[in-house]
Amino acid sequence: MYYNYQSDTTQFLNEFLEQHPEEAEQRLKNRHLLWDVELNPEEQAGFEAAKLPKKPYAYQPD
Template sequence: MYHYQSEATRFLNDYIEKHPQEAQQRLKNRALLWDVELNPEEQAGYEAAKLPKKPYAYQPD
Protein backbone atom coordinates (compact mmCIF):
# COMPACT_ATOMS: atom_id res chain seq x y z
CA MET A 1 0.00 0.00 0.00
CA TYR A 2 1.16 3.53 -0.74
CA HIS A 3 1.51 5.70 2.38
CA TYR A 4 3.14 8.84 1.03
CA GLN A 5 2.37 12.10 2.85
CA SER A 6 3.60 15.43 1.60
CA GLU A 7 5.67 17.66 3.85
CA ALA A 8 2.72 20.04 4.15
CA THR A 9 0.39 17.23 5.25
CA ARG A 10 2.89 15.99 7.81
CA PHE A 11 3.28 19.55 9.13
CA LEU A 12 -0.49 20.04 9.47
CA ASN A 13 -1.00 16.66 11.14
CA ASP A 14 1.83 17.39 13.58
CA TYR A 15 0.48 20.88 14.29
CA ILE A 16 -3.04 19.58 15.00
CA GLU A 17 -1.59 16.90 17.26
CA LYS A 18 0.32 19.52 19.28
CA HIS A 19 -2.57 22.04 19.29
CA PRO A 20 -5.85 20.10 19.74
CA GLN A 21 -7.85 23.32 20.25
CA GLU A 22 -7.09 24.22 16.62
CA ALA A 23 -8.94 21.11 15.43
CA GLN A 24 -12.07 22.30 17.22
CA GLN A 25 -11.67 25.82 15.79
CA ARG A 26 -11.17 24.35 12.31
CA LEU A 27 -14.49 22.50 12.53
CA LYS A 28 -16.20 25.62 13.84
CA ASN A 29 -14.85 27.69 10.95
CA ARG A 30 -15.84 25.02 8.44
CA ALA A 31 -19.41 25.30 9.66
CA LEU A 32 -19.37 29.02 8.86
CA LEU A 33 -18.37 28.52 5.23
CA TRP A 34 -19.39 25.07 4.08
CA ASP A 35 -22.00 23.54 6.35
CA VAL A 36 -24.70 26.15 5.83
CA GLU A 37 -28.35 25.64 5.08
CA LEU A 38 -29.51 27.34 1.91
CA ASN A 39 -32.65 29.43 1.90
CA PRO A 40 -34.99 27.75 -0.62
CA GLU A 41 -36.64 31.06 -1.55
CA GLU A 42 -33.29 32.67 -2.36
CA GLN A 43 -32.22 29.60 -4.33
CA ALA A 44 -35.44 29.74 -6.37
CA GLY A 45 -34.76 33.42 -7.09
CA TYR A 46 -31.24 32.62 -8.30
CA GLU A 47 -32.54 29.88 -10.57
CA ALA A 48 -35.24 32.19 -12.00
CA ALA A 49 -32.66 34.91 -12.70
CA LYS A 50 -30.38 32.65 -14.76
CA LEU A 51 -30.17 33.48 -18.43
CA PRO A 52 -30.39 30.68 -20.97
CA LYS A 53 -27.05 29.68 -22.46
CA LYS A 54 -26.45 29.89 -26.18
CA PRO A 55 -25.53 26.64 -27.95
CA TYR A 56 -22.28 28.21 -29.15
CA ALA A 57 -20.91 31.01 -26.98
CA TYR A 58 -18.67 32.58 -29.65
CA GLN A 59 -21.30 32.96 -32.35
CA PRO A 60 -22.36 36.59 -32.79
CA ASP A 61 -26.06 37.34 -32.45
Protein backbone atom coordinates (compact mmCIF):
# COMPACT_ATOMS: atom_id res chain seq x y z
CA MET A 1 0.00 0.00 0.00
CA TYR A 2 1.04 3.57 -0.59
CA TYR A 3 0.94 5.33 2.79
CA ASN A 4 2.49 8.65 1.74
CA TYR A 5 -0.48 9.74 -0.36
CA GLN A 6 -1.62 13.35 0.07
CA SER A 7 -4.71 14.78 -1.54
CA ASP A 8 -4.53 17.85 -3.74
CA THR A 9 -6.15 19.87 -0.98
CA THR A 10 -3.57 18.77 1.60
CA GLN A 11 -0.73 19.54 -0.80
CA PHE A 12 -2.18 22.98 -1.50
CA LEU A 13 -2.55 23.78 2.20
CA ASN A 14 0.99 22.59 3.00
CA GLU A 15 2.44 24.70 0.17
CA PHE A 16 0.34 27.71 1.19
CA LEU A 17 1.53 27.49 4.79
CA GLU A 18 5.14 27.21 3.64
CA GLN A 19 4.73 30.37 1.56
CA HIS A 20 2.76 32.24 4.25
CA PRO A 21 4.17 31.34 7.70
CA GLU A 22 2.18 34.17 9.33
CA GLU A 23 -0.99 32.21 8.60
CA ALA A 24 0.17 29.36 10.84
CA GLU A 25 0.53 31.82 13.71
CA GLN A 26 -2.91 33.26 13.00
CA ARG A 27 -4.41 29.76 12.98
CA LEU A 28 -3.08 29.18 16.49
CA LYS A 29 -4.45 32.50 17.71
CA ASN A 30 -7.86 31.71 16.25
CA ARG A 31 -7.81 28.24 17.76
CA HIS A 32 -7.50 29.76 21.21
CA LEU A 33 -10.77 31.64 20.64
CA LEU A 34 -12.83 28.46 20.30
CA TRP A 35 -11.00 25.53 21.82
CA ASP A 36 -8.60 26.69 24.49
CA VAL A 37 -11.04 28.46 26.78
CA GLU A 38 -11.27 28.09 30.53
CA LEU A 39 -14.65 26.93 31.77
CA ASN A 40 -16.32 28.73 34.64
CA PRO A 41 -16.97 26.10 37.36
CA GLU A 42 -19.98 27.98 38.74
CA GLU A 43 -21.56 28.21 35.30
CA GLN A 44 -20.88 24.52 34.65
CA ALA A 45 -22.51 23.58 37.97
CA GLY A 46 -25.57 25.59 36.95
CA PHE A 47 -25.78 23.69 33.67
CA GLU A 48 -25.60 20.37 35.51
CA ALA A 49 -28.31 21.44 37.97
CA ALA A 50 -30.62 22.48 35.12
CA LYS A 51 -30.54 19.09 33.38
CA LEU A 52 -33.80 17.17 33.31
CA PRO A 53 -33.86 13.43 33.97
CA LYS A 54 -34.32 11.25 30.90
CA LYS A 55 -37.28 8.94 30.57
CA PRO A 56 -36.49 5.21 30.41
CA TYR A 57 -38.28 4.93 27.07
CA ALA A 58 -38.52 8.18 25.11
CA TYR A 59 -41.36 7.11 22.81
CA GLN A 60 -43.79 5.98 25.49
CA PRO A 61 -46.62 8.49 25.93
CA ASP A 62 -47.14 9.90 29.41
